[in-house]
Amino acid sequence: MAIGTLGHALLGLLAQRECTGYELTRTFDESLAHVWPTKHSQIYPELAKLQAAGLIRQSGSGARGSKTYAATAEGLEEVRRWMRDTIPSESVRTERMLRVFFLWLLPPNEASTYLREIGGRHRERLARYEAIAAIIPSDDPEDRMGRIAIEAGIRYESAMADWASWAVEEIAKSAS
Amino acid sequence: MAIGTLGHALLGLLAQRECTGYELTRTFDESLAHVWPTKHSQIYPELAKLQAAGLIRQSGSGARGSKTYAATAEGLEEVRRWMRDTIPSESVRTERMLRVFFLWLLPPNEASTYLREIGGRHRERLARYEAIAAIIPSDDPEDRMGRIAIEAGIRYESAMADWASWAVEEIAKSAS
DNA sequence: GCCTCCATGTAATTGGTTACATGATTCT
C-alpha cells in the first residue's frame, strides 16, 4: 500500500494545519488543482489509506459528521522524506498545449481564434494570481514560500499570454 | 467506444503523414511527451481502437512486422472536429510545481537546492528547444505552426528558469 | 418548503504506468 503524489500532497497540507476532507477538497479546487487536479472522490479514500498507514490521525469531529485530520509525527517525517529524497516526475500534461501541435489542421483564422481564446484565459488567471500576490504581506517570512509559489503562476501565465499574442501576430504575418 | 485525447493526438500525427506505431512512439518520446506523456503500451491498443472505428487504416507493412497506418477521410474529419468544436481540458498536472507549495517544509538551504536543480533542468530544456528553433527555416509557411509550438516551449522554460533564479534570491534575502 | 452549501462516502469506468514477453535486424 504505497503512498503516491496525492497522498503526499494531502500530508503536506495537513502538516500545515489540521483539516477536514471537505476543506482539503476546497484547497485543491482553489489552488493546488492548478498543478494537481483532484476530486473529493479521490481524496476521501486516500485519507482512509493515510490513516491506516499511521501517517495521519483523526484529530476531531465537527458538525454534520465532519472529521478533522492531522498529520502524525511519522506523517511529517514521510512528507519531508518525499520532498528531500525523491525525484519529482518530470512529466507535465496539458491538453491545451498538445493541441498547439495540431493547429496546422485548422484554417489560419480558426487557429488565431484558438490562440486568442487561450491567451484570454491566461490573462484572466494572471489577473487572479496578481490579486492574490498583492495581498500577501511581502515582509512576513512565514508567507515567503507561498509568495514564491504564486510567483511561479504569475510568470507562467504571463509568459503564455505573451506567447499567444505573439503567435496570433505570426499567423497574421504569413496570411498577408 | 469513445475516442479520447490520446486517440486524437495519434490522429493528428497520422493526418500529417503515415507512420508505424514505433514511429508514433518515438515522436511522442521526442516532442509530444513534453505536454502529453504516453508509452508504447498505450499507443498500440489505441491504434487498434482507431482502426476498428474506421478513423485510420493500415496503409502498408514493412520490415520486422512493422505496420504503417494512415488517417482515413473520417479520421481527418474527426480530428478537425475535435480541434474546432470541443473545448480543451483546462487541467495541467505537474509534480514539480506541486512540490513548490510544500517547500516551507524544508530548511531554506534545501529549498534553494531544489529550486536550483529545477532551474537547471528548465535551462537545459530551453537550450534544446532553442537549438531546434534555430534549424527551422523561418520563412517557410509549412513550418510556421511548428515554430509556434516550439516558441511556447521556449517561453515556458525561460519563464520557469528565471522564476527559479528569482526564488533562490528571495530565500537568500530572508536568510540574512 | 425549497435551495444552497456543507459534508462524506461508494461504484463503475476510463486512462495511464510498469512489467512481462517475444522476435527481427543492424552494428561492432
Add this chain to the structure above:
DNA sequence: AGAATCATGTAACCAATTACATGGAGGC
C-alpha cells in the same frame, strides 16, 4: 557472438474521472 535498436504486443496494477447516493444545517 553480443549489444543496441527496431518493432509489436499483452497483463496487471494503480491513478483519476464521472456518476451515484445520502443526509445535515442555515438562509429565504
